[in-house]
Amino acid sequence: GQNIDQPTEMTATEGAIVQINCTYQTSGFNGLFWYQQHAGEAPTFLSYNVLDGLEEKGRFSSFLSRSKGYSYLLLKELQMKDSASYLCAVRGQNSGYALNFGKGTSLLVTP
């Protein structure tokens, strides 16, 4: 099975930087994903890590340490529209590409 933990809620200020952590325990690992989900909408893909290290994509970066079962999503230059839920998801080795999602971190960006 897979256990995925991330903080329930976070608040940050517009223009600031915020880091959302995710820890996981899995019997097999074949990639970690971050998705953004606005209320009532489907998740949208943000990032993917399968090797250790940092992946940067514009204002968003994602880091992975497989030995520690740890990832974080870094959001820079926060904007009000970044207020959303951020989901950490792990793909197991034998899951057939299905994803196991964490409960999500609700981020509130304030003026």
Place this chain on the structure above:
Amino acid sequence: GAVVSQHPSRVICKSGTSVKIECRSLDFQATTMFWYRQFPKQSLMLMATSNEGSKATYEQGVEKDKFLINHASLTLSTLTVTSAHPEDSSFYICSARGPIPRPQETQYFGPGTRLLVL
């Protein structure tokens, strides 16, 4: 990019009735589709994996006789909630496995269907 649609986007039904939700890949063929369910303030929970031309694989705790999945073509999978009850009220989201073997974009999500059972 790959687009996935769902229909209906919102449905209200009476307890005991059946509801069918369609998931379509609009511009690519999807041999595998996934059905998720999301309760308020909860994460997405995988219900089943749907493979074209074969029986769906259900996750533990998901009743296959209650949640009927049909994946008859490479662009359409349907989820039928049979004899729906209020506790089935939820946000149902499908995703389709992308056509290009780029692992980071393996799944494309539909916009979701909000089901309310009265």
